[in-house]
Each structure stands twice: as structure tokens, then as C-alpha cells.
Amino acid sequence: MASEDYGEMNGEDMCEYLKEKGLEGADTFKEKPVIKLSELDDDFLTKMGIDQPEDRQNILDSILRIWPAALKVFNDPIHGHMELHPLLVKIIDTPQFQRLRYIKQLGAGYFVYPGASHNRFEHSIGVGYLAGELVKALKEKQQDLNINKRDILCVQIAGLCHDLGHGPFSHMFDQMLILKATNQDPPCPLGEKMKTWKHEDASVKMFNLLVESTEDLKGMMRAYGLKEPEDLDFIKEMIKPPEAKDKSSPQYKCHPEKSFLYEIVANERNGIDVDKFDYFARDSYHLGIKNNFDHGRFIKFARVCEVDGQKHICTRDKEVNNLYDLFNTRHSLHRRAYQHNVxxxxxxxxxxxxxxxxxxxxxxxxxxxxxxxxxxxxxxxxxxxxxxxxxxxxxxxxxxxxxxxxxxxxxxxxxxxKRKHYTCLGEIKPEGIPSKEEISQLRKDLTAALPLPREGAQADGLTKEDFVVLPVTLDYGEKGKDPIDSMHFYNKNSPTKAFKIKREVASSFRQEDLSEMIIMVYSKRIDPKSLRDARKQLEQWIEGRNDKLQDAVWKNCLVTVF
Structure with missing residues (x-):
């Protein structure tokens, strides 16, 4: 059962809610300072002077809609039995959230990995649950942080709703379709707006629609102590944190004094957040790939320390290798699944x-x-x-x-x-990370050079439209930087003093290359003759390219022809 103090409303909020429903007797509540919803019954309303049995029953029916007394338990293969607050269940039962049942978590990954059939729906519930577990652990360990029930609910709702804006096949929609629609000729009518659009923008807008269109949701939020608009703005700011030139000092509008709360769902500072905790564990489980990171251990050791005037989530110094396992898992999942050539x-x-x-x-x-x-x-x-x-x-x-x-x-x-997808001819791995301009030029060079017939040979009919060039970047989430450089740690003897750990101190056995690019070349024509010709042309192009170019990025690139 939910504890009684989780269902309280002040008299003015109760009066406003009942008036919205057009119920008689609403003004009776106006002068009451606090009303415990668990105490509302027929006798209570009779003593308040609401004489008509029909009026009392209508009020009780309305209150039951905004205050279901029991928590709900979800059985999850990753986190076990998850107990969720009734307000979260109300959100889960909306069309905007139920839509996530029909969006694959790994996009086209299901066409390659038969087990990867999970959806954004279960991932989002997992993130909402883990967000609650982390913020509750911080509250229990550090009472001086003044984490209240409103904070906990807001963090849980942000975790639950952070992916509402994903489109069909998840990242394929924003990273490929919207990008292609932006660059097509003639251009998309939305023009420049689409170039900066991200699914987080849609998540905020979808959350707005969810709140406005769901009957009794605002009343239920008020019943559990949330305030409008400040708490709703806080939730949206956690879903899409403000962009900052300096990630170490972001400027939060709603609760800058509790900056650590913004690091739970979408951590812009170092990428260590419960969103990754869930999808690394969940994706690994469904893909059949081992996950060495222990998010439960991270939650146990998490503490908040002050760093340069802001409060940040830190972890024990001995946990540095567990965090490296987090980013090694990320790299492995990208290399083996998310960026798989098929x-x-x-x-x-x-x-x-x-x-x-x-x-x-x-x-x-x-x-x-x-x-x-x-x-x-x-x-x-x-x-x-x-x-x-x-x-x-x-x-x-x-x-x-x-x-x-x-x-x-x-x-x-x-x-x-029918499994007649375009065939990967090979991969090009340049030295370093080329700029966008260099990648763009390489696309043009490859597509222009590949179909050219060899000297003395017959033209094989291939054109540049028969080839696809896809660059993918594999890194640890910080574009070539070590994400642990942005993490602070504490020692068991000084749990309030934060410090950084240098990479070489953590371990000498670390991959030095924190970012690499692989450029994959595909043939749209998959008949045996076209594939043979295309592979030979790719090999010849590479040989000539390495001899002619002096640019270090491309001159010594490694090539694998399949």
C-alpha cells in the first residue's frame, strides 16, 4: 500500500480539482489546510456537511481516480520485480507512452540479432525505476541534500518519459530519415528546423501532450504533491538538459541548488546515467553479449560531493575500473551490434x-x-x-x-x-578522425571512382548510384576523450572531498585509441558478377589512392575487402 502521506492535497487544490469536475460541495474543502486522501470516506464527507449521498459518492469516485492506493509491481527480466508509484502507472497507461510498445529499442538490430525484439516501452519503465532507486539511495545516505518526495517523483517521471520522442526504428528515424529528408532535392518544406531536430525535442513536446490530454493526470499530480508549472518544467529540463559550452558548469534553471539531480537521467557532464545503466544491461541480455558493468554497485557507492560550487554525483575511488567496464561495454555493443555492417x-x-x-x-x-x-x-x-x-x-x-x-x-x-539487402564490399579505417568536410569529399571520391572501368577492360555498367558509403564512429561517448576525466571520486576516509583519477593511475592496460572511424562501402547490386567487379574496383581504387595522397588521414588507411 502507498503510505498515507503520499496522498495529500491542500484544501484549495482539492476545491479546484472538484470544481473542474463540476461536483457539488467543492467549496467545503477550501478552508481545510491539508486533506489526507486515505481518510476520505462517506463518514468524513458527511461530517463536512455534504448531505446528499449522490454528491458524496461522486466526490469519492473522483478521488479514487487520482489516488489509487496500491503501488504496482512489474516483473522485468533485467531488474526483477519493480515497484512503481501509482502516478508512474497512470503515465504508463497513456497512448503517448503505450506507443513505445511498437518501437524497437535497437531499430534494425532485430533483423540481425533474433533476440533483439525488445522495445522502447520496457526500456523506459526500467529507466524510470532505476532513476528512483538512485535518487532514493542518495536521499537515504545524505539527509543534508534535502531530497524530498517531489524531487523523487520528478526524477522518476523524467526517467520514464525521456524516450517518448523516439520515432520508428528508434535512432534510424532521427539519424537517417530526418537527415536524408533535410538534404534531399527538392528540400523538405521544414527546412532548417529539421537540421537541429532531435528526439529529445519531441520527448518534451510529447510529455506536454501527455499531461494536457490525460484525464485526471494533473489532479493526480497535485494529489501527490507536485506543483504546476515548476515541477513540470523541472521534469522537462531533466529530459532535455540545457546546452552548455562548458559541460562541467551547465546552467540549470529550475533547481540549480540540486544540480546532481540532473545527472541521474541524462548526464550531459560525463554520460554516466541510468539511461545507459538500463539499455546496456537490457541490450546485452537480448543480444547475448556479456555486460561487465554492475550498475547496482554504482548505485550503492554513489554520493554527492561539491565540486567548484556545484553538487555532483561521485563514486568511490575503487570503482574506477567498474566505470571503465561501463564504457568498454558501450564500445563493444556499438562495434558488435549497433554499428554492425548489416x-x-x-x-x-x-x-x-x-x-x-x-x-x-x-x-x-x-x-x-x-x-x-x-x-x-x-x-x-x-x-x-x-x-x-x-x-x-x-x-x-x-x-x-x-x-x-x-x-x-x-x-x-x-x-x-527476403534478406536481399545491399552487400558490404569492405571497410576503410583512416588514421584519426576525419572532419565532416573530409568525409563528404571522400564520399564523392569513392562514388565517383568506384564505377570507372579499369584501363583496357570493358565497362561493367556500374554507376555511382549503385554504391552506398556509410561512415560510423566508435568511441567511448565523448568523441575521443576519456569520459572518466569528467568523473569525480571520493575516498572512504574523506567521503565529502571529491577528486579526479588520472587514466594512467587507474590502469596501464587501457586502449589508447578512444575514438575510431570505419567507413563501410556497399553495393546495391548484389548479383555475383557485379559484386566481383565492384570488389576489384574497390581494391584498385585503394591502391591508387594510397600512392597519390599525401594527407595522413587517408594515405595510410587500413582497408578490409570482404
Whole structure:
């Protein structure tokens, strides 16, 4: 059962809530300082002077909707039995959250790893749970932090709702489809807005829609002590922290005095947060890849220390190797699964198909306005209807009224399900990390050079449109920097004094290269002859390229031809 003090409302809030419902007797509560919802029954309301049995029953029915007394338990393969607050369950039961059941956590990874069938839904519940576990552990260990029940609920809700804005096939949508829609010719009507769009922006907007469109949710929030608008603004600021030039000193608007709370769900400072704790454990479990990081141990040792005037989450000095295991796990998952060459090309093909289908898919949004796959990001009612299911809508489409606008898109998706995806010819690993300009130029050079016939040989009919070049970056989350450099530690003899640990002190057995780029080259034509010719041309291009170029980035690049 929920403790009684979790369900309290002051008289004015109760009066306002009952008036919103159009119930008789609302003014009776106005002068009451605090009302414990667990004490509300027929006798209580009779003593307050609400004489009509029907009025009393209507009030009790309304209160039960905003104050379900029992916590709910979710059985999860990763975290076991998770006990969740009734307010979190109310949010989970909304259409905006239920939509996450139909968005694959690993996008196209399910086409390669048969076990990777998990969705954003269970991940989000796991993050909400872990966010609560971490903030409660800090409260228990350090009473002087003044963590209250409002803080705990806000952190849990932020964890629960942090991924509401993901589109179909998760990161494929924002990192491939929206990017392609931005760069297409003619350009997308949204123009510059799409270039800076991220799923976190949609998460904030989707949270707004969830709150405004869910009956009794605001009343339930007030019943559990949350204030509007300050707590809602705090939740949204944790979902999408403000951008800062200096990550070590971000400027928070809502609770700068409790800056450590912003490091629980989306830690912009060093990337060590419960979002990663859950998806590393969950993805590893479903992929069949070992996860050496122990997030439960991190939570046990987490403490808040003051660093340069701000409060930050720190951990014991002896936990430095556990944190390196966190980022080693990240690197391993990217190398073996997230950036797997078949996963990447299937995501590319899905994005290609969606782009071809874009203007022919209509989604009804607010006010009856119609949106396409790409423009749905501007209207959350339309976006709520956009999930992985659009893949099957295109796949199972047919000619209509003598026109077949989805034919090209359908053919691409049909090839995916028949395992006729584009074939990876090889990988190029340059020295260092090329700039965006160098990558852009390399794309042009590769696609221009690959189809050229060899001297004295017949042209094989390949064109630059037959090739796809996809660069992927493998790092530890900080673009070549050591993320542990941004983490502070404490010693058991001085638990309030934070300090950094140098990389060489932690261990001499560390990978020196913290970032690398791999450029994958694919052939769209997968018949045996075209593949043989394309591989030979790639080999010849590389040989000539290494001889001619003096630029260190490309001159000594390593090449693997499959």
C-alpha cells in the first residue's frame, strides 16, 4: 500500500480539482489546510456537511481516480520485480507512452540479432525505476541534500518519459530519415528546423501532450504533491538538459541548488546515467553479449560531493575500473551490434524506403491537419500514431485507383524481409578522425571512382548510384576523450572531498585509441558478377589512392575487402 502521506492535497487544490469536475460541495474543502486522501470516506464527507449521498459518492469516485492506493509491481527480466508509484502507472497507461510498445529499442538490430525484439516501452519503465532507486539511495545516505518526495517523483517521471520522442526504428528515424529528408532535392518544406531536430525535442513536446490530454493526470499530480508549472518544467529540463559550452558548469534553471539531480537521467557532464545503466544491461541480455558493468554497485557507492560550487554525483575511488567496464561495454555493443555492417545497411534501406514513401503516407494530426512521415515531428498528435508499424503499412500496400505511389518503397522493404539487402564490399579505417568536410569529399571520391572501368577492360555498367558509403564512429561517448576525466571520486576516509583519477593511475592496460572511424562501402547490386567487379574496383581504387595522397588521414588507411 502507498503510505498515507503520499496522498495529500491542500484544501484549495482539492476545491479546484472538484470544481473542474463540476461536483457539488467543492467549496467545503477550501478552508481545510491539508486533506489526507486515505481518510476520505462517506463518514468524513458527511461530517463536512455534504448531505446528499449522490454528491458524496461522486466526490469519492473522483478521488479514487487520482489516488489509487496500491503501488504496482512489474516483473522485468533485467531488474526483477519493480515497484512503481501509482502516478508512474497512470503515465504508463497513456497512448503517448503505450506507443513505445511498437518501437524497437535497437531499430534494425532485430533483423540481425533474433533476440533483439525488445522495445522502447520496457526500456523506459526500467529507466524510470532505476532513476528512483538512485535518487532514493542518495536521499537515504545524505539527509543534508534535502531530497524530498517531489524531487523523487520528478526524477522518476523524467526517467520514464525521456524516450517518448523516439520515432520508428528508434535512432534510424532521427539519424537517417530526418537527415536524408533535410538534404534531399527538392528540400523538405521544414527546412532548417529539421537540421537541429532531435528526439529529445519531441520527448518534451510529447510529455506536454501527455499531461494536457490525460484525464485526471494533473489532479493526480497535485494529489501527490507536485506543483504546476515548476515541477513540470523541472521534469522537462531533466529530459532535455540545457546546452552548455562548458559541460562541467551547465546552467540549470529550475533547481540549480540540486544540480546532481540532473545527472541521474541524462548526464550531459560525463554520460554516466541510468539511461545507459538500463539499455546496456537490457541490450546485452537480448543480444547475448556479456555486460561487465554492475550498475547496482554504482548505485550503492554513489554520493554527492561539491565540486567548484556545484553538487555532483561521485563514486568511490575503487570503482574506477567498474566505470571503465561501463564504457568498454558501450564500445563493444556499438562495434558488435549497433554499428554492425548489416544493421547499418538495413537501417539505410529502411530510411531510403521511408523517404520514397514520405509524401504518400498521410497521418492525421491536431485539427484534422494531415502530415507526412517527416513532417509529423511538428505535430505530436500525428507523431503519436507514427511507430514501426509504418514499415508493414508500406510492405503490405497495393495499387490504388490505378496508381502505385509506394511501389519503389515497397520493393526496398520486400528485399529486406527476403534478406536481399545491399552487400558490404569492405571497410576503410583512416588514421584519426576525419572532419565532416573530409568525409563528404571522400564520399564523392569513392562514388565517383568506384564505377570507372579499369584501363583496357570493358565497362561493367556500374554507376555511382549503385554504391552506398556509410561512415560510423566508435568511441567511448565523448568523441575521443576519456569520459572518466569528467568523473569525480571520493575516498572512504574523506567521503565529502571529491577528486579526479588520472587514466594512467587507474590502469596501464587501457586502449589508447578512444575514438575510431570505419567507413563501410556497399553495393546495391548484389548479383555475383557485379559484386566481383565492384570488389576489384574497390581494391584498385585503394591502391591508387594510397600512392597519390599525401594527407595522413587517408594515405595510410587500413582497408578490409570482404
Amino acid at each position: 544493421v547499418k545497411i538495413i537501417e539505410h534501406m529502411i530510411a531510403e524506403a521511408f523517404l520514397k514513401a514520405d509524401e504518400h503516407i498521410e497521418i492525421k494530426g491536431s485539427g484534422g491537419e494531415m502530415f507526412t512521415l517527416s513532417t509529423a515531428i511538428t505535430d505530436m498528435e500525428a507523431y503519436t500514431k507514427l511507430t514501426d508499424c509504418v514499415f508493414y503499412e508500406i510492405l503490405n500496400s497495393t495499387e490504388k485507383d490505378g496508381e502505385d505511389h509506394l511501389r519503389e518503397a515497397r520493393e526496398i522493404l520486400t528485399n529486406i524481409v
